[in-house]
Amino acid sequence: MKRLTACLALWAGLVACVQAAEPITLGLNYPRTGNYKEEGLAQMRGALLAIDELNAKGGVLGRPLRLSSYDSASRPEKAVKNVDKLADEGAAMLFGGASSAVAIAAGKRAQQRGLLYFGTLTYSNDTTGKDGHRYLFRECNSAWMSARVLGQYLAKTLPGKRYFYVTADYTWGTTSESSLRETTATQDTANNPGVKVPFPGARLSDYQNALTQAAASKPDVLVLVLFGDDLVRAMRIAETLGLTKSTQIVAPNLTQGIIEQAGPSLMAGVLGTEPWTWTVPEREGSEAGKAFVRNFTERNGVYPSSSAASAYSIVYQWADAATRSKSLDSETLIKALEGHSYSLLKGPQQWRAFDHQNVQTVYAVRVKPRAEVMKDGLHQDYFEIVHQLDGEQAAPSLAEWQAERRAAKQPPTLQ
Structure with missing residues (x-):
């Protein structure tokens, strides 16, 4: 009983410390309206679940996470303005979207503001191909x-x-x-x-x-x-x-x-x-994936979609990189992510170093x-x-990727 009381007191103290620390803001740039609004709602739900779970474990680097979001309406010009709003709020990283045109435009602006941008639903080859750059990572597969x-x-x-x-x-x-x-x-x-x-x-x-x-x-x-x-x-x-x-x-x-x-x-x-x-988690024996399906379904009354899973995974992968590198600095996080292999909601995945494509089944x-x-x-x-x-x-090979970059008169490495 004394041990349980002590553990509860320690947990309460940890939660109090996290709550007292300055929150880390994550910026979700997603379609709340427009043709892709259903995918946007799923992203919001997935992101909030991940943030709540991480905060219950003590946050990231001893600080709680908070989500700030703006509606892109799947329009690139609006998404770019959202990047500036979120950067001005002090967001540590940006993610979201259900349009490749949005991801590409917002990702370029994020790079100018020194922020990582993780694309959720952006299937165009160009996202990590001819328009790829060091500050842009794609969680989903390419076309x-x-x-x-x-x-x-x-x-x-x-x-x-x-x-x-x-x-x-x-x-x-x-x-x-x-x-x-x-x-x-x-x-x-x-x-x-x-x-x-x-x-x-x-x-x-x-x-x-x-x-x-x-x-x-x-x-x-x-x-x-x-x-x-x-x-x-x-x-x-x-x-x-x-x-x-x-x-x-x-x-x-x-x-x-x-x-x-x-x-x-x-x-x-x-x-x-x-x-x-x-x-897929049941099919591939992913315990973390099964827990995600169970928790998401209990919370929202619907099964999670790939859009929700992408946003959830991005938050966890960014948090993991920050924890491993003990930093929120974008350049440091890029190094922590490049080549990193992991399993979360399915089998093995990797953030490929040369194009920042997430390689997965x-x-x-x-x-x-x-x-x-x-x-x-x-x-x-x-x-x-x-x-x-x-x-x-x-996924395209390095040779195929470099050929695409050369055809578009882009450097053979991410800049």
Whole structure:
């Protein structure tokens, strides 16, 4: 009893000390509104859970963490202004986003302000490719990584088929399309045509026109290189045109939030990729991942998505680097992160030194039929993992990365 009392007193004293210390501010630059708002909400929830858990353990370097957040609305110019606001507040690091254009623009401004920027959902090859720099780290996979795992699966299950691409006209969309065309050998645009739709600000008429062209082409595979609300709207039009029944629909990057918005009936059978799903910890025997799923679900009444897992992991990885290096200095943290390997919510991962890409397993997934989804207690068992690829096999090699940098007239090392 005396030992328990002493332990409780020590814990209370530690908590009091942490509460008395000046908080460390982490800045979340995320889409609270706009086409990707569902992914933004998940990021907020994941970040808050990580911060609360770390504070309960004593914070970082003896100081509590606090979150300051601003809405990017998935607009680069707004995200850049948010970087300045958060820097002026004294944020120690910045993270978030569900648009590659946002991550790239905000990351450049963060570097100018001397702050690390961690991208959550930013799949464009350019993020850690031609636009990569020392202060920018990407937690999720790249478009090329998605294309490799998806391309392998499509080549095996649907060889020699005709494709049609409907693509959001910005960096994520264009690099995702080019990567998937290469891995599926569908570069011939005469036989595998496509059309671009504006981003942001596409109208329903833009999707109607693009999908009408797709229906007229009679493809075997319809690739919708769209995300968030944009993908949901396009899927609804595709259904009215009969495309959901006549073609195999592929959406390179799927999320739990997208399925929830559209509904599993509409999305059933769609193929895509995910860097993480809530079933992965059980599949890979990750105890920390299982605890995250359990704690997040109890707290929010829903399973965590890959967007939530990314934000949660970023907070923990930044905290780990700060603890290992005993510093909040950006240059010191870069050195602590580069080449660092770890396991948190899944199998092994690594912050690769030469491009700051997080190298991890990527999964090809198919959306389950509604009847299967409804068997789960929360009706959120959306994804069947149909193929997976180790991160080192999926990610571009150093030679490929340097070739991309040279083509863009960028230095062969991060600056």
